[in-house]
Amino acid sequence: MGELGWKIGGDQGEGIDSTGDVVATVACRLGYHIYGYKSFSSRIKGGHTHYKVRIADHPVRAASPHSEVLVALTQETIDKNVAEVRSGGAVVADAAFSPALPEGSKLTLISIPMAQIARQIGNPLTRNMVAVGASVALLHLPMEAFSAYVAEKFAAKGEQTVRQNLSALQEGHAAALAQMPDGLAMQLPKVAPSKRLLITGNQAVALGAVRAGCRIMAAYPITPATDIMEQLVTLLPRFGGVVCQMEDEIAAITLVVGASYAGVRAMTATSGPGFSLMQEGMGLAASAEVPAVIVDCQRAGPSTGMPTKNEQSDIMAAIFGGHGGAARVVLAPGTPEQAYRDIGHAFNLAESYHLPVIVASDLSLGEWLQTIDDLPLSDISIERGPLVSAAELEAPDAAFSRYQVTASGVSPRSLPGQAKGQYLATGVEHLPSGKVSEDPKNRQLEMDKRERKLVTLSQLECGTEYVGPKQPDLLVITFGSTVGPVDEAIAMAESSASVGRLQIRRLWPFPTSEVLLAAAAAGAILFVEQNAQGQLSQLAEMSGLHHPRTTHLRRYDGTLFLPAEILSAIMSGRQLATTEGVS
């Protein structure tokens, strides 16, 4: 197995993102697996930013702590990142700032007058393409693939732009070749070209929504959820749908309630403070029993928190937020494929159970590029739940009751436009007919009916995904994007055969029996999650999980979970199991 890390750094606003995308996209087309990690801040210009592309001949699901090639557009990039460049690696820098490596560094410095070359070409914007050309030389990747992609990428901007970028690419390539010492061999294993998709979790969400028949999306821009809206703005009109940029998140969720009430699959996507604002609207959906799909792409909180940093700290708010105890479902995808399927699942659950379904993703999943095999059409099916038919409404003895008390808690709904299906949908407590009522007996019946939906839902399987032996020494319990670095850590462990991994896929209703069974078979438990409170472990405890040998690994400093640190927690966790296991 082979892999290389390539990183570009510079000031925010210098095209770091699009440069990284070029390298990631072409490497993906060549057949490599990619994990692309961007570090950015909540501002538009200035401040150091970097983008790291992990290129491998095997699936990769986390960022790596190392790189082999560092492209530096500023001296600050070198100072801040040179430590992670592995020995034998190289730093490619713009000669314009007279780059210097730290004293004693054994790395190769390739200093190329990038800005000058770009100016000579007649387009200063091609500077970063000079850097890409140099990188292609260093990584020993085929130039043709890059030339072809660049020609395609800039085609819409005209022939001149294409030519300028191709020149930049070639000049960078030649300049690096001229300076490269003989021994510098960074060779990736050969792989066959692939049709894999290179996408983020947010793109997967947007695609899942389109596939699932979502035709109305309402949102208010917020990092890191905005991409979902921007993706859908281009996708939905092709299928007759619409994206509404609203005045706030309250408007977004209530628009979704209106559209769903009228019978269209509608969703919203938000993060952090926007999610707090949606709580009352979600309560309305729960009480009036209107389907609603809400994506919460979590970021570090509370309040404005750290808008561009990952965290998984909304799960209590997702499950218990808002007043009055409002029934809802919370799903937690950890990979783009899961995000895609979860959106499909979310619409089916929302329409089958008439309640809000929250898809709790997170910034790492939402924003970082990953290669995936495919998003099959058949992974999502459309189930619209119990809808009353025209014949049922027109029957002579018809007595349609929208909130009829049933064993499953779900009662059929009519849609506006259906004759004789009129009813009052309301967040006020109501009778089976929809008429408002504070009758104590009825209140209890209707409340119990709504709560019963959760009981029905909790019996659905697939609340967890388990990988590992039947009786692991250590069971790692995690959720969301953290599953990527956890799986890589387990694969790194010498004794990986004795470690199990349980990903909680449905946070609510909590898959209690699945979790308790898995835990009972384990020697020890390690919770890995990205929040200060240990919200996942609290949830498990509330649901009856009390394992005597439980440890925790939490990260909430805004930096990435790296497989290596999870590995050391796994080692200590296992030790706990084996030492105490004997006593």
Added chain:
Amino acid sequence: MAETITLADIKTDEKSWWCPGCGDFGVLAALQKAVVDLQIAPHQMVMVAGIGCSGKIGNYINSYNIHVVHGRTLPTAMGVKLANRGLTVLAVGGDGDGFAIGMGHFIHACRRNVDVTYLTMDNHIYGLTKGQNSPTSDRGAKVKTAPEGSIEAPVRPLQMALASGATWVGQGFSSNQAELVELIKSAIGHRGFSFLNVISPCVTYNKVNTYAWYKEVLHTLKADAAYRTDDRQAAMGRAMETEELVTGLLFEDRDAVAYEDQVAGYRDEPLTEQSLDLSAAEWEDVLAELR
């Protein structure tokens, strides 16, 4: 031929929760009459009601109704209309609902011009919470939360709507049934966002803005034959001069294009009637852009 819609079709058997004499009765009666006159089938209409005494109006109308949370009628109504543009969509609520907690939505609904009719029942008071200051309370009005008299300038809903780009703006009085029915019909008939503020006295908590007082101070545009309804600036002027103590159609832009008619890719056929599924070819097209 479709059956004729009668008053009986549009009423519910719910008993009224309003105080005797409440202006909201007049609004309900006028709305029911307008719906019958327009022959809107109950199942083709959606009423989105806010929270307040006013918001209970949905309980008495046999259409599809959704009673939302305080202040959020307009985005909900927009969602309903976009989902099924074949429906007649009304949003209704009080002055607090629309011009305090819901003010943000109000302004944005005016500028978006979705084909929804917004009917407010303005009593210059918070009725349901028993008599607090409302955004339309007059300066100096002595209310529970301003015992010395309100020190805030009142919101002027008509000017607000005009300034925000609303394409149909009018005001009615719940006691003037004939005018109110005509206004509601015209508002519903307008293709785009129509805002109809209805003065609807609260007999229990508002002892200042009473029926008698309104009858004294209100005048109708009907009396002014020279008034033109196609001039936004004149409408603004009239609303300012009269401190909005005026009834009738202030402004109407018959050429305005509704939001739905401008959305790229949005079809004439209601979304609710369109197929949700994608063909394998359509899906491959979508994915091809990512490969």
